[in-house]
Amino acid sequence: MAVTVALICLLPMLAVAIAAFSGGTGTVAHLLSTVLPRYAGNTLLLVLLVSTGTFLVGVGAAWLVTMTRFPGVRFFEIALVLPLAFPAYVLAYAYTYILDHPGIVQSSLRSLMGWGPRDYWFPEVRSIGGAAMMLILVLYPYVYLLARASFLQQSGTTFLAARALGSSAWSAFFRVSLPLARPAIAGGVLLAVMETIADFGTVAYFGVQTFATGIYSSWFTFVDRAGAAQLALCLLSFALLLAMLERIQRGRAKYYDPSRRSQDKTQIDLSGWQAVLAVFLCGAPVLLGCVLPIVVLFSMGLGSEQDLLSARYLGFIRNSLTLAGLAAVITVVAAVAVGFFQRMQPGRLSSASAYAARLGYAVPGGVIAVGLMVPFAAFDNALDAWMRATFDYSTGLLVTGSIWLLIGAYLVRFLAAALGAYEGGQSLVHANMDAASRSLGQGPFGTLRRVHLPILTPSLLTALLIVFVDVMKELPATLIMRPFNYDTLAVQAYRLASDERLDGAAVPSVVIVAMGLLPVILICRQVGRGRL
Known part of the structure; x- marks a missing residue:
């Protein structure tokens, strides 16, 4: 499962690169000149x-x-x-x-x-x-x-x-x-x-x-899929460079006192x-x-004039809570799979899976959206064409435009946050506990269920909360990938603000902020x- 999760995280990046290079040089030349x-x-x-x-x-x-x-x-x-x-x-x-x-x-x-x-x-x-x-x-x-x-x-x-x-x-x-x-x-x-x-x-x-607005404009305003993919590739390259730099800096972020003696700092009194x-x-x-x-x-x-208790706003809240709740649960389960696999089977495969799972936090939501929409739209269109030709039946868009593809984008984007919270709690589980569990006849799944999860419950709840709130605030991926007429609080706030109805945009914004205060x-x- 951990390897599958890693491949899902790599899919949008690979799809963006393939779509960008298959767009031809004409689009690149046009973008460079404009x-x-x-x-x-x-x-x-x-x-x-x-x-x-x-x-x-x-x-x-x-x-x-x-x-x-x-x-x-x-x-x-x-x-x-x-x-x-x-x-x-x-x-x-x-x-x-x-x-x-x-x-x-x-x-x-x-x-x-x-x-x-x-x-x-x-x-x-x-x-x-x-x-x-x-x-x-x-x-x-x-x-x-x-x-x-x-x-x-x-x-x-x-x-x-x-x-x-x-x-x-x-x-x-x-x-x-x-x-x-x-x-x-x-x-x-x-x-x-x-x-x-x-x-x-x-x-x-x-x-x-910026690149973020350019991807959205190319995708929706100009209906230029190749241009959106090439802009996404530019932004993806910059983001991955920053992720590499951040990883290097994090690895160096250690300080040792060579004297092995520590003394509390004397604070300066200001008056x-x-x-x-x-x-x-x-x-x-x-x-x-x-x-x-x-x-x-x-x-x-x-x-x-916005009524937060109206049927329309209750629908926005329901959609937001549904997406955030499902994404949080699925993302935390994926984080447990990746983290537990790395602990139980340390090696190149597990380390590579964990590294790929962490890459998503550096990839902007718009890039992930383009990277998932391109291959799954091609799959849906190919399947529909085959069904029409073979059985004279149209399947329509099975994956593209579904909430499950949108939740997949959230998984890629926020898996690193859930994995970080899980690994922070995993440090409390001593290796001797794993050895004792195996000596009592428990396999890997039994060790996870009976030993790790009870100890890691606070960390997992924190991870759920972090992902839940991040999904509530996420805008670009939701705008591009949401199903038709399936709006969230973030989308409603953006739409009202775009129409210069700032009074109305404040209502969903307050709810989003209230949710964000929890973590x-x-x-x-x-x-x-x-x-x-």
Whole structure:
């Protein structure tokens, strides 16, 4: 089963490559002369802005809560994780509502100053800079969590030695603490970059043309399957390069104290303007990435005509829960199969299966959608043609456009998250337990059912919750692959926002955020206990 799961994860990547190379050079030449430079330039600029922003916010906040003491530091240590619950496209809807030309900020400025529409300049939120800001606000917790964990694991001895040699606190940070945390920080930034290139909802709503929006436009607007596959291959190559870099950085993210002596760090007490500045620097990401969007979304939702209890919205909720529930269960079962196979039969085959299963987290949802739609659409069409010719009976589309193919896309996309949670719990199962189970006559399946699963129940529940919420927020794969007239909360929010009905888009967005808060609360509990 583990090998089958690995092959399923590799299928969309192989299909994208085959479809791209079979599209001919004419499509490639057309893309190169028209949209490809713009897509590449915007994507790279967005990656640069987001990586810089998440580095500055995440590392700065992690350093402040770890190495200094100021009013509210324990609150900010936990609260800085909260923006992780928000999809970037939800923040885009909220900030467009308040910062766009008819929004409350510009309307208040015009009323207060007596300005006309052309009498002043205001930053355009619907721009690549605005998209980068939305992504920074929701992705910096990746860097914050990894940087904070690295700073906590560092011994205070090296830091105190730098201080004893005449370095100031900030100089010791830049010369000692920051270089030691570099692998962990780089891993966090790379995770944020992978989420950036996979984002569709934010850039599509802001009108920023990237590879993600180009794939969707080629598939639906221009009905150019070859062009969509070739754009998907470009994005896939970049994503796999980032995945390789992240894996290298994760392998190096270890720190050993050569003196074998550890000393707690002496935290710096901040007072006066320094304490005020620290509160502002830690409070701004929480305010802008969590508190303000929630207030705005609730006010928008209360003023809308959307009824969350109507039959239509109950259908959206039912569809979302059905997809998320089925995908979560199937993905966790697949993760157990892959992880248990690697444990019970270590070797090249099991290691290769686990590696292939982890690749999906680096592949954007739009790429997975194209990679699955192309081969299964060809299969459905070939089967239908054969049935027509042989039995004069049309089978239609058996696989394409079904929820099962969409769930397969979710499996590929989020299997790595479930596998990570499973392997984290598997470390609690000592090898002696496996030996004792075998000595009592249990086979592999009996060992899994009677020994592993009872111990791993908390980890498996965490994996279920993570995948469930990720599926609730997933937009590009759902947009491309969902069955006809089978809309989810994310699709409804995107559709209403595309029609400039932001009040209405706030209602499904609030539900999505509420769901996203569940795993973030779990993370916050671990942070509060000092385990992250």
